[in-house]
Amino acid sequence: MKTVILGGGVIGVTTAHYLAGAGHEVVVIERQPATGLETSFANAGEVSPGYSAPWAAPGVPVKALKWLAMKHGPLVVRPHADPAQWRWMAEMLMNCTEARYRINKARMVALAEYSRDCLIALRAETGIAYDERARGTLQMFRTQKDLDGSAKDIAVLKESGVPFEVLDRAGVVAAEPALGLVSDKITGGLRLPNDETGDCHMFTQRLAELARERGVRFMQSLAIHRLVNEGDRIAAVETSEGKVTGDRYVVALGSYSPLLMKTVGIRVPVYPVKGYSLTLPITDETAAPVSTVMDETYKIAITRLGDRIRVGGTAELDGYNLSLRDGRRRALEHSVGDLFPRGGDLSAASFWAGLRPMTPDGTPLIGATRYRNLHLNTGHGTLGWTMACGSGRLMADLLSGRAPDIDPAPYGIGRGH
The missing domain is CATH 3.50.50.60 (FAD/NAD(P)-binding domain)
Known part of the structure; x- marks a missing residue:
């Protein structure tokens, strides 16, 4: 066949x-x-089963309005006269219920956990190398409100049997020592120790x-x-x-x-949701991330890939437009520069955008x-x-x-x- x-x-x-x-x-x-x-080619580099969650979630419609108004907000909507865009957004909103979120997240976590196990087996079978690290993912919260809001994700993680650690400020710094330089900006974190990172390309x-x-x-x-x-x-x-x-x-x-x-x-x-990334060389290993840090406020992932830092984020609904927008670059620069100010050389960073194929339920x-x-x-x-x-x-x-x-x-x- x-x-x-x-x-x-x-x-x-x-x-x-x-x-x-x-x-x-x-x-x-x-x-x-x-x-x-x-x-x-240049995605955020995360292999993160524990962080697998649909964008359609309770409270997201209200959050979306806040994100659209933020200077470096994670969401950008550029309306098109395209029925597919409006239908996709309507179907996504229909999935923003507690019941749908729990079903969709459980489905996503099940596939992602299985996939991580397949990747480990493939690596053992073939010896393939891709700047991989098995050092977990840290979801970092700048505010108590964001930390408290992680409760629903923690409940699903418990149900799915996914290991996790809820960290205070000291625990976050212990997991990612470079964040000790900016510890005053951190309230707490949720660490997923079984997650991995690697260069997808x-x-x-x-x-x-x-x-x-x-x-x-x-x-x-x-x-x-x-x-x-x-x-x-x-x-x-x-x-x-x-x-x-x-x-x-x-x-x-x-x-x-x-x-x-x-x-x-x-x-x-499926609708294309554009994401952006920066890739910058590490200038000080002690001031760079150990694995992946998810800046929850801006929904930006900062990942260690060998001797590079990959910064990925933004959800931009703009059809199949792949143009690079300076405002999105500044958002990525703000997050990594704020959390890892001495970690990498932003002046030498490469800027990229790609289209994520999103379903309404994730x-x-x-x-x-x-x-x-x-x-x-x-x-x-x-x-x-x-x-x-x-x-x-x-x-x-x-x-x-x-x-x-x-x-x-x-x-x-x-x-x-």
């Missing part, structure tokens, strides 16, 4: 790796000249090389135009260099998945469609890196006829939104 995977980001490449390991013939089609050059490219050794064929610099259906099956994918055929097709195109799926009449509830779409040989692996939002290995393994198990290690039903397109 020949499986054609559309998309060469971290989701497509992990899917290819696991399918090849199960004995499948695999072809990956990617429009860029190499793998991992779009949303996988480096991982994706190195895993692609391992997949090639397993026989996976990568067709790069190839634009994907549309799917061609015959009755209840897909017959081919039309590309810039003609049609490519297979027995099965997996759409792993991130934010661009809805555009392709429209060509065969399927609505995919949970990705993994599984079959109404076409019997067309499958989805998309909609991971900010958690593509966190959920990649688990999503790839789940997809490979489903296509191989094996019973998956986790229940696939919560991730199907028909689960309701």
